[in-house]
Amino acid sequence: MKKLSIFEVAWKSLLRKKTRSLLTIMGIAMAAWVLVSLFGFNRGYERSLNKDIDNLGFQMLVVAKGCPYEAATLMLKGGTGLKYMAEGIAKSVAAEPEVEGVTPMLMQVVFDPNKGESGGLAAFLGVDPLTFPKMKSALPFKAGGWFREPEAVEAVFGYEVAELEQREVGDLYLIPEKNVEVKVVGILERTGTQDDGTIFLPLKTVQKIFGVEQLTSIGIKVKKEADLKAFEDKMYKLPDVQVVSLTQVKTTIMTLVSTARVMVFSIALIAILIAMMGVVNTVLMSVMERRQEIGILKSMGAMAGDIFKLVWLETILLCLAGGLIGTGLALVTARLTDILVRRLLPYSPSGGLVAIDPGLVLMALGVVTAIGLASGIYPSWKAARMRPLDTIRSEVES
Amino acid sequence: MSAVPVAAIEAEHLRRIYRRGTEEIAAVDDISLRIDRGSFTSVVGPSGSGKTTLINVLGCLDNPSSGTLRLGGRDVFADCKGLSEAKLTVIRREAFGYIFQKFFLVPTLTVIENVILPFTFYRKPGAEQDVERLLKALGLDRRADHLPGQLSGGEMQRVAIARALVNRPDILLADEPTGNLDTARSDEIGWILQELNTKEGLTVILVTHNLRLAALAQRTIELRDGKVAAA
Numbered sequence: 218m219k220k221l222s223i224f225e226v227a228w229k230s231l232l233r234k235k236t237r238s239l240l241t242i243m244g245i246a247m248a249a250w251v252l253v254s255l256f257g258f259n260r261g262y263e264r265s266l267n268k269d270i271d272n273l274g275f276q277m278l279v280v281a282k283g284c285p286y287e288a289a290t291l292m293l294k295g296g297t298g299l300k301y302m303a304e305g306i307a308k309s310v311a312a313e314p315e316v317e318g319v320t321p322m323l324m325q326v327v328f329d330p331n332k333g334e335s336g337g338l339a340a341f342l343g344v345d346p347l348t349f350p351k352m353k354s355a356l357p358f359k360a361g362g363w364f365r366e367p368e369a370v371e372a373v374f375g376y377e378v379a380e381l382e383q384r385e386v387g388d389l390y391l392i393p394e395k396n397v398e399v400k401v402v403g404i405l406e407r408t409g410t411q412d413d414g415t416i417f418l419p420l421k422t423v424q425k426i427f428g429v430e431q432l433t434s435i436g437i438k439v440k441k442e443a444d445l446k447a448f449e450d451k452m453y454k455l456p457d458v459q460v461v462s463l464t465q466v467k468t469t470i471m472t473l474v475s476t477a478r479v480m481v482f483s484i485a486l487i488a489i490l491i492a493m494m495g496v497v498n499t500v501l502m503s504v505m506e507r508r509q510e511i512g513i514l515k516s517m518g519a520m521a522g523d524i525f526k527l528v529w530l531e532t533i534l535l536c537l538a539g540g541l542i543g544t545g546l547a548l549v550t551a552r553l554t555d556i557l558v559r560r561l562l563p564y565s566p567s568g569g570l571v572a573i574d575p576g577l578v579l580m581a582l583g584v585v586t587a588i589g590l591a592s593g594i595y596p597s598w599k600a601a602r603m604r605p606l607d608t609i610r611s612e613v614e615s
Numbered sequence: 616m617s618a619v620p621v622a623a624i625e626a627e628h629l630r631r632i633y634r635r636g637t638e639e640i641a642a643v644d645d646i647s648l649r650i651d652r653g654s655f656t657s658v659v660g661p662s663g664s665g666k667t668t669l670i671n672v673l674g675c676l677d678n679p680s681s682g683t684l685r686l687g688g689r690d691v692f693a694d695c696k697g698l699s700e701a702k703l704t705v706i707r708r709e710a711f712g713y714i715f716q717k718f719f720l721v722p723t724l725t726v727i728e729n730v731i732l733p734f735t736f737y738r739k740p741g742a743e744q745d746v747e748r749l750l751k752a753l754g755l756d757r758r759a760d761h762l763p764g765q766l767s768g769g770e771m772q773r774v775a776i777a778r779a780l781v782n783r784p785d786i787l788l789a790d791e792p793t794g795n796l797d798t799a800r801s802d803e804i805g806w807i808l809q810e811l812n813t814k815e816g817l818t819v820i821l822v823t824h825n826l827r828l829a830a831l832a833q834r835t836i837e838l839r840d841g842k843v844a845a846a
Contacts, residue, residue, distance in 0.1 A: 221728050221735050229723040513719040516676060518708025518737035518782065520701060604700055606676045609715060 223523070227530040234503065238535065241499040245539020245585055246546060248485075248492035253547035253581045254554050255481040257573040261555075263474055265568030269410060270467045274352035275320065275436035276445065278461040279310060279452060299324065301431035302458055310435060313451070315443035320348040323423050324433040329393040332381070339378075339393060341416050343423025352438055356412065361386035361403030364419055373403040373417040390416075397426050409567030489584065492539070493592045500532050500596040511600055512608030525601035532593030533586060540585030544578050624650040624673055624786070624818075629682035631668050631841075642668035643679070644841035650786075650820060652687075655812040657821045657829035660838035666822045667790055669838065673820065674713060674788045675706045686710055687785070708737045712779030712787045716794035718771040720763040720778075726750075727759040730777045739782045749777050753807065769800035776807060786818040787811065793825055805831045 231238045281300035307321040323343035330336040350356075350363040359379075364371035374384055379401075384390055389398045399418060407413055424430055439448055445462070452460040504511070511524055519527075547554075551571040559565050631643040642665045650656055650673075658666050671677040672684065675691060675698075684692040691706060692698065698706075720729045731746060750756045753773045763771055772792055779787060789808060793801035805828045811817045821832060829835050837845040 219727055219731060221724075221731050223735050225728075226721075226724070226732070226735055229721070229728075232723045509717070509719055510721060513713075513715075514732070514736065515700075515704060516707060516711075516713050517733040517778070518704060520704055520736070523736045606671055609676075609719075 223527055223530060227527055227534055230503070230507070230527075230531055231534060237499055237502075241495055241535050242539040242542065244495040245492045245536050245588070246543035248488040248588075249540045249543025249581050249585050250546045250550075251488040251543075252485045252584060253544050253573060253577060254550070254571065255485055256577055256580070257547060257551065257571040258554065258558060259474070259478050259481050260574075260577065261568070261570045261572030262566065263471070264572055265566035265570060266470055266474070267467070268568050269408075269566040270463055271355075274354065275438045276463050277437040277439060277449065277452065278463065279306065279435040279437065279455070279458050280433060280461060282457050282459050299326070299433055301429065301433060302435075304430070304432055306455070306458065307432065307435045310437060310452075310455075313448070315439050315448040315451075317438045317440045318348055318352060319438070320345050320352050320436040321420060321432045322349070322434045322436060323420055323427075323429060323431070325423055325427045325429070327392065327394045331393070339416065340414060341392070341418055341423055341427075343418055343420035345420050349417075349436075352436060356408065357406040359404045359406045361401070364402050367419055368421045368425070369402075369419050370397070370399050370422055371402045371419070372399040373405065374401055375405050375413040375415045375417075376407040377413040378416055379404040392426060395426050407567070409565065489588060493588050496532060496535060496588065496592040497595060499535070500528060500593060501599065503531070504528060504596045504600045508603060508608040511603050512605040515603070515605040516609070521601040524603070525597040528597040528600045529590070529593040532596065533589035536585045536589030536592070537582070540582045543585070544573075544581050547581075548573055548578075624648075625685040625688075626673065627683045629669075629672060629684065630680045631665075631672055631677065632680040641841045643672060645682075646841075646843055647682075648836065648843065648846065650818065652785075652818055653812070653816045654834060655809065655819045655821070655832040657823060657832035657835045658838060659823060659826065659829045659835055660844070662824075664838040665841040666838055668841075670788055670790055670820060670822050674711050674786075675703045676713075678703075708733075708782065709739075710785050712782070712784035714772065714775045714779050714787070714789045714792045716791040718763070718768075718775045718795075720771055720774055722763050725760050725762055726755055726766070726774050729763065729774055730755075730781055732778060733782050737782065742782050745783065746781060749780060753777050767800070768796050769803055772796065772800070772804055773807065776804070776811075780811070780817075784817075786820065789819065789821045789823075791822055791824065793823065793828060801825060801828060804828075 279302075281302040304321065307319050310316060311319045322345075325341045325343070326338050327341070328336060329339040332339060346364055346367055346369075359376065361373070363373060372390060374382070374390075379385070382390060384401045384404070386401055386404060388401045390401055391398050399422075405412060418426075437452075439445055449460060449462050452458075514524060514527075515521075551569075551573055555570045558570050626649075627647045629643055629646045630641060633640045633642055644665070646669060658669065660666050668677070672679045678698060679692050682692070683690060686706070687710075721732065724732065727746075727750070730750065734742070747756070750759060753776060755770065755773055755777060758766060758770060763774065766774065772795075776787075776792075787808070792808075793804050796804065808819050808821060809831045812819045819832070821828065823829050834846070836843055
């Protein structure tokens with residue numbers, strides 16, 4: 218004996234006006250798409266940023282007072298403004314009990330007339346082959362590896378520099394202005410950070426080539442159990458240096474991300490409200506068109522609760538179908554969103570920018586189900602209150 | 616066991632008054648009647664005579680303004696006390712099956728699905744056993760998987776009859792069931808109702824303008840201005 222569940226009745230009712238149901242489903246799908254993509258982006262961006270900052274390998278950077286500490290800033294300033302500090306500072310910092318390790322660095326910038334159409338700046342970072350690779354162990358190599366000797370005339374190219382200079386492992390590279398050739402021993406993978414545009418050389422080699430005995434910065438890795446804030450305060454007391462805490466940077470960026478999250482949430486909320494209005498409108502229209510049918514269902518024994526359940530189920534089915542399609546769209550277009558966002562943002566971390574995990578999918582489906590439950594209440598209540606006589610009478614009055 | 620025991624209707628001094636502004640219109644005006652169990656009664660009269668209003672009150676689709684109504688000897692409306700929609704629904708699903716001029720079939724459900732649709736909400740114990748027999752008796756067994764749009768008017772009304780009977784009601788109320796059909800199809804529906812009455816012992820109350828159809832009934836009640844003119 219064939220059985221007809223209320224679920225089947227609801228589903229087949231939706232099939233009656235296929236185009237209208239489909240448009241409503243697509244409205245919900247768009248809202249779900251926006252919801253999943255935006256929250257996925259928020260999550261992915263935060264995760265990748267965290268990873269990037271953690272991959273820096275050190276939580277703190279000590280630079281000479283007034284010295285720009287990032288290659289990007291140096292580029293903007295045309296490679297000028299470098300300030301130096303004595304190598305001895307690195308030793309005294311390393312002696313602090315909170316410090317797990319330090320890595321001294323020397324940044325140098327020269328004008329390369331062959332770079333681009335009208336020349337450009339080339340950034341060289343002298344690093345200690347013993348401590349730097351250990352601290353930056355997350356840096357991925359496309360080919361080759363780190364130089365091993367402290368005074369080796371060898372270089373590791375960031376991804377973009379290697380592309381621009383068309384160099385491969387084993388090739389030679391002439392440092393502009395200095396007339397010194399270095400051998401390329403490693404090429405890094407793209408990291409999305411300033412490392413992509415940097416040429417790494419052993420610290421001693423840079424000091425020798427550029428004739429500078431000092432340092433521009435010291436990377437500090439603090440012990441896990443150490444009080445980072447207290448250590449930061451201690452470092453601030455060192456004369457003639459400034460401390461850049463990556464925890465601070467991270468906090469600042471995260472504050473910006475949180476602000477963005479509020480904006481994202483507002484956009485998602487607006488999308489949800491619009492979708493809800495669409496659902497209420499569709500279901501209410503459907504209920505009004507089916508007044509007589511609802512009357513007949515009540516005349517044949519359907520209680521008000523049955524009718525409420527039927528209409529509510531139709532609404533939830535619409536929303537769930539939209540939610541599934543929207544989530545699917547968000548999953549399929551995640552890579553596209555990633556590419557678009559990277560083009561729009563001035564800075565984006567190296568990892569995936571859109572992170573859609575099962576938790577987010579479940580959250581999105583939960584939200585659309587809640588939309589269904591909320592938007593279905595009024596039409597369901599209206600349908601449940603209909604009296605069979607009122608709905609059928611106009612057809613049978615004599 | 617059915618909550619409403621026997622299919623028989625007794626109405627005393629039934630009145631149904633509608634108000635239009637300050638004007639009161641008695642659509643059913645002091646009607647007393649008895650419908651015997653297993654009888655076939657037709658209700659005739661000109662438009663506006665109160666046929667539909669009477670059948671609505673007798674079929675518990677509407678509350679009377681005053682009077683009493685007993686189904687199987689049990690008071691349904693007494694002392695003008697109106698019943699809630701929920702209580703009316705419980706009475707309706709136990710006692711009545713309805714067919715109307717329009718068929719009100721769900722276009723996206725097949726014939727069989729339309730027929731068993733009442734089971735989605737309420738099922739009398741053992742009622743499902745009758746479905747196949749019912750489809751066969753109404754000549755719908757070969758159309759079971761068709762959609763209403765693929766049926767003729769007569770077939771659609773037969774589906775509506777099957778749907779009205781699927782929960783084994785005590786009384787079948789038919790309000791102008793042939794209003795949308797041609798003469799041949801009208802006769803066919805009339806004979807089906809007659810057969811259900813004579814073979815199955817079903818109590819049938821038929822409201823119609825069609826005197827040929829009304830003549831199939833054992834008894835005809837003629838209404839005029841909300842009153843029984845002849846019975």
